[in-house]
Amino acid sequence: MRLFQTVAGLRTYLATCRASKTIDCQIGLVPTMGALHSGHLSLVKRAREENTWVVVSIFVNPLQFGENEDLDNYPRSLERDLEECKAAEVDAIFLPSVGALYGTEDLSDKSRLFQVIPPPEMMARLCGAYRPGHFEGVATVVSKLFHIVQPDRAYFGQKDAQQLAILRQMAADLRFPVEVVGCPTVREADGLALSSRNRYLSLEERAIAPQLYRGLQAAKGLFEQGEMAREPLLEAVSLTLKKDARIEAQYIDLVHPATMEPLEVIETEGLLAIAAYLGKARLIDNLLLKTRRPIIAIDGPAGSGKTTVTPKVAEILGLLYLDTGAMYRAVTWLALDKKILINDEAAIAELVSQCTIRLEKPEILANNTPSLRVWINDQDVTTAIRSPNVTAYVSAIAAQKAVRATLVEQQRTYGRNGGVVMDGRDIGTYVFPDAELKIFLTASVQERARRRQIDLKEKGQGDFSLEQLEADIYERDKKDSSRAIAPLRQASDAIEINTDHLAIDTVIDQIVSLYREKIGISLTTDDVSPDHHETAD
Ligand code: AMP
Secondary structure (H helix, E strand, O other): OEEEOOHHHHHHHHHHHHHHOOOOOOEEEEEEOOOOOHHHHHHHHHHHHHOOEEEEEEOOOHHHOOOOOOOOOOOOOHHHHHHHHHHOOOOEEEOOOHHHHHOOOOOOOHHHOOOOOOOHHHHOOHHHHHOOOHHHHHHHHHHHHHHHHOOOEEEEEHHHHHHHHHHHHHHHHOOOOOEEEEEOEEEOOOOOEOOHHHHHOOHHHHHHOOHHHHHHHHHHHHHHOOOOEHHHHHHHHHHHHOOOOOEEEEEEEEEOOOOOOEOOEOOOEEEEEEEEEEOOEEEEEEEEEEOOOOEEEEEOOOOOOHHHHHHHHHHHHOOEEOOHHHHHHHHHHHHHHOOOOOOOHHHHHHHHHHOOEEEEEEEEOOOOOEEEEEEEOOEEOOOHHHOHHHHHHHHHHHOOHHHHHHHHHHHHHHHOOOOEEEEEOOHHHHHOOOOOEEEEEEOOHHHHHHHHHHHHHHOOOOOOOHHHHHHHHHHHHHHHHHOOOOOOOOOOOOEEEEOOOOOHHHHHHHHHHHHHHHHOOOOOOOEEOOOOOOOOO
C-alpha cells in the first residue's frame, strides 16, 4: 500500500497504474475523513471487489465544518486507519494537507476560495438547513478529489443520504465521468448506524442512541400497514424519540431521496431522515421507504440455467422480463443497420446515447415461447435482433463502456416502479443492488459442461468432449469474474440455488415461492448489519 500526501505524487502513481493495465484498468475512490469503522470499510470492500485499483482518501476537510462545529475535536486514528486499509488491500492512501488541496492553509476567508455550489433547493432541508456552507465544502473537496484521482467509481454511504444525493447530482451535472455508488448503511447489532462521531457518546448515551433507529422503525411499521402520508410517519418517529429526554431532535423530515424536496405523501419512494443531539454528539440516520413492486435479480455463471428460468418466472408472476440481452442486441442491430464499424466505440457511444429502446410486456409468441416485443427508435426489431449477424457482434458491443452505462440507466428506469425480473452477471450487485429478491444460480462446472454437450449435440453444432467443455467453462468463469465491465459477482444478500440435481421446473418453483414469501412483507430498508460488530469507543 502506497501513501501520498501530494497531488503530484498521487497523480504520477495513478498514471503508472493506468499505463500498466491498459484495457481493464478501473480506479475506485473512497473519500473519507478517517477514524475508520466498519461502515467505511464496507465501502472499501465494495470498491475492492469492483476495481483494479482502490484509492482511499483521508482528509478532515475544514471547509465543510461550521464555526461552532467539531473540526478541532474530530476523531483521528491514523495509525489504525492505515492498518485497516492495508488489511482491506487498498492500493493507495491519499493524505493531503489543507495546503495540498486548497493552495492555502487559511480557509477563513471564503471569498478567496473557488467553490462548488450545489443547487440551493437540494440544501434547503435536512442537514443543509442547519449546517450552512457544509455541502458547499463537501462538493468542493469531492470535486477536487474527482479531478485528481479521475476514478471510474466513487463510493459513498447511504447513511449520509443528502450528501449522496448532492454528489450524484454534481457528478451528473458537471459531467464527471465517474459512477457514484451508494452503499447501504452499516449498523451496530442494536441498530445504531456506525459513525465516527459515535466516539463522542458516553456509555450511558451509547445505550440510548439506538432510539433514533427505533424511531425510524416505528414509522416503517406504519408505512408497511399502508400509511403513506407525511404527518403520521413523522409523528411516529417523534413520539419514539421523545421517550428519552436526553435526545434532542434537530429535524425529522420526509423528502424525495434524489431531489431532497419535501414530500406530503410517498408515491414511489421517500427518505425519512433524522438529526438529533445526544450529549455532545450530533447523530444522523435515515431510512428509505419504497412503495414500488419488488424486483427479482437473477445472476449466475453461464450455463447455470438463468436464461431458461428467468422468462418463465416472469410469466408465472406476471412481471416484466427485462431482457437485457435484447437491449444489447437492439443496439447491435442499429449499429449494423447504420453501417457503423463495431470497433468505432466513439460512434457507437453517440448512437447509443441518442437511441430509445422500448420493451413490451411478455406475450406468447407463435412458437409458444415467452418473449418481448422490442423497438429501437420506434422500429420493431423483435425478429431482426435474433439474426446470426447480430449474434456475431453483440458481445463486442456489450463490452463497450458507454453502451453498458447507457443501457444500465435505461434498465434502472424500467425498474423504477419495480415489477421486473432480470438476469445477468451483476444485476443484484450493480444494476439493482436494492432488488428485493436476489437469486444466484450456480451449477458445478461438470454439470454445466454436461448440459452444454447435450445442447450442442441437439442443435447439431458438434460433439465435444466433456473435458474440453469443462476447460472452456473454467476459463469463461475466470474471465467473467475478472472482467472490468459487468463482472460476475454474488451479492452478499443473494440466495444461492445450486441447480446441479434440480429439474428446471423445480428451480422455477423455488424462485416463485421465495418471491411469494417476500411479497407479503413490504421490504423497505436499505440497511445491512456489519459482518462484525463494533462497540463504540
Ligand atoms: P466520513 O468519514 O464520515 O466522511 O464518511 C466517509 C464515507 O463513509 C461517506 O460516504 C459516508 O457516508 C460513509 N459512511 C459513514 N458511516 C457509514 C455507515 N455506517 N455505513 C455506510 N457508510 C458509511
